[in-house]
Amino acid sequence: GAGVSQSPRYKVAKRGQDVALRCDPISGHVSLFWYQQALGQGPEFLTYFQNEAQLDKSGLPSDRFFAERPEGSVSTLKIQRTQQEDSAVYLCASSLGTGWEKLFFGSGTQLSVL
Amino acid sequence: GENVEQHPSTLSVQEGDSAVIKCTYSDSASNYFPWYKQELGKRPQLIIDIRSNVGEKKDQRIAVTLNKTAKHFSLHITETQPEDSAVYFCAASVWGSQGNLIFGKGTKLSVKP
Numbered sequence: 001g002a003g004v005s006q007s008p009r010y011k012v013a014k015r016g017q018d019v020a021l022r023c024d025p026i027s028g029h030v031s032l033f034w035y036q037q038a039l040g041q042g043p044e045f046l047t048y049f050q051n052e053a054q055l056d057k058s059g060l061p062s063d064r065f066f067a068e069r070p071e072g073s074v075s076t077l078k079i080q081r082t083q084q085e086d087s088a089v090y091l092c093a094s095s096l097g098t099g100w101e102k103l104f105f106g107s108g109t110q111l112s113v114l
Numbered sequence: 115g116e117n118v119e120q121h122p123s124t125l126s127v128q129e130g131d132s133a134v135i136k137c138t139y140s141d142s143a144s145n146y147f148p149w150y151k152q153e154l155g156k157r158p159q160l161i162i163d164i165r166s167n168v169g170e171k172k173d174q175r176i177a178v179t180l181n182k183t184a185k186h187f188s189l190h191i192t193e194t195q196p197e198d199s200a201v202y203f204c205a206a207s208v209w210g211s212q213g214n215l216i217f218g219k220g221t222k223l224s225v226k227p
Binding site for chain 1: 120146148150156157158159160163203205207208214215216217218219220
């Protein structure tokens with residue numbers, strides 16, 4: 001596609017529900033990143049994939065958060081037993097190379113946990 | 115780990131004036147410093163980046179300067195226009211796949227016509 005695509009654009013969940021957020025990176029991009037952006041804050045790193053390998057998951061806030069990229073393209077961020085503090089915009093980004101240069105971001109999924 | 119501080123948090127300028135946003139970083143190993151612009155409700159977009167082997171980089175009305183000794187870098191926007199109004203984020207990382215890209219908290223720039 002022309003850019004990084006994320007779905008759904010908005011997600012409302014009741015506390016305790018599981019959610020799955022999808023990211024379609026730019027075709028051919030090796031690296032894929034997930035960030036969490038709270039209102040009025042900068043993006044905070046969650047996890048990083050190089051192709052299908054998850055090289056860094058140090059930013060995942062708890063074991064309720066899980067990410068995968070099984071075939072090295074589409075990625076899914078799953079949050080189990082959602083809590084109110086999980087409410088944020090979840091941004092996905094991809095880059096052509098293996099590092100942090102020139103990230104292309106998606107429009108994000110705004111998650112609201114009630 | 116890396117920590118990036120950004121200031122000011124808000125900046126208001128008149129159209130045509132210059133705007134300067136400053137960031138400091140803590141990890142002396144960081145060598146890649148991008149700037150992202152995020153308009154309200156939209157995705158962050160890369161506007162300029164610099165690696166530590168250069169001290170300054172320009173792209174039309176935008177420039178970034180880097181002082182590795184002091185561990186700070188700045189974004190300069192000249193001849194500001196209303197469409198420059200957005201939140202600007204600085205970030206720092208180690209070039210390559212080490213560590214991760216750490217963002218500042220952002221500066222909301224308002225350009226008054």
